Amino acid sequence: MEDSSSGDESPTFADWFTSLSGRSIYAKIPVTYFEDDFNLFEAHALPNFENLLEIVLEDDPPDDEMVEEPSAREALITFYEVVHQRYITSRAGLHEMFVRGEFGRCPRTLCHGEFVLPYGASTNPGQATYKLYCPHCQDVYFPPSRRHAKLDGVGFGPTFSHLLIMHYREKFPAFPPQGGRWDTFVPKVFGFRIHHSSSMACGRGQLRSRPNGYR
Numbered sequence: 001m002e003d004s005s006s007g008d009e010s011p012t013f014a015d016w017f018t019s020l021s022g023r024s025i026y027a028k029i030p031v032t033y034f035e036d037d038f039n040l041f042e043a044h045a046l047p048n049f050e051n052l053l054e055i056v057l058e059d060d061p062p063d064d065e066m067v068e069e070p071s072a073r074e075a076l077i078t079f080y081e082v083v084h085q086r087y088i089t090s091r092a093g094l095h096e097m098f099v100r101g102e103f104g105r106c107p108r109t110l111c112h113g114e115f116v117l118p119y120g121a122s123t124n125p126g127q128a129t130y131k132l133y134c135p136h137c138q139d140v141y142f143p144p145s146r147r148h149a150k151l152d153g154v155g156f157g158p159t160f161s162h163l164l165i166m167h168y169r170e171k172f173p174a175f176p177p178q179g180g181r182w183d184t185f186v187p188k189v190f191g192f193r194i195h196h197s198s199s200m201a202c203g204r205g206q207l208r209s210r211p212n213g214y215r
């Protein structure tokens with residue numbers, strides 16, 4: 001006989017996933033979200049989709065025996081991450097991530113500790129690692145945490161951070177910042193700006209034009 005006297009909800013697949021190393025930054029996707037096939041559009045392309053979905057929809061989260069096999073464990077992780085990318089662009093997902101709050105601060109000195117947001121350059125698994133996007137300088141950075149640096153960026157994708165900013169516009173810096181310019185570091189030698197013809201005067205604009213610079 002099941003004991004439901006405590007009133008506590010039993011652990012879910014999302015509880016299992018977010019308890020893994022470095023994965024507390026992910027939203028907890030409700031089980032009901034997995035029940036709507038529309039929400040699983042991208043996940044359909046994954047190998048063994050039907051088996052993975054069956055495990056996710058079970059009452060109990062995966063036990064240790066089930067995820068002992070590394071390939072099975074990785075498949076479950078990828079499944080969650082792919083669905084997560086879509087979930088956090090939903091109204092409920094955006095709200096959960098916004099409430100969750102801090103994901104770090106921009107390492108750029110002239111951003112004065114602006115909060116950064118999760119970012120993944122690709123919508124497909126295994127293409128780009130997890131990065132951090134700064135709404136102030138609008139650049140992308142490697143996360144300082146080793147655990148986070150190894151995460152697959154597919155869990156967040158290229159849309160989420162910008163959609164969150166659009167949704168909670170008043171909480172983020174104006175675009176462009178006040179005065180129409182970003183605070184930009186200007187390299188100088190003995191107090192003089194380096195001439196633009198010098199190779200040392202490579203500006204942020206040129207850096208940004210590098211193809212695949214943030215993969």
Ligand SMILES: [Zn+2]
Nearest residue numbers: 106111134137
């Ligand atoms: Zn910044």
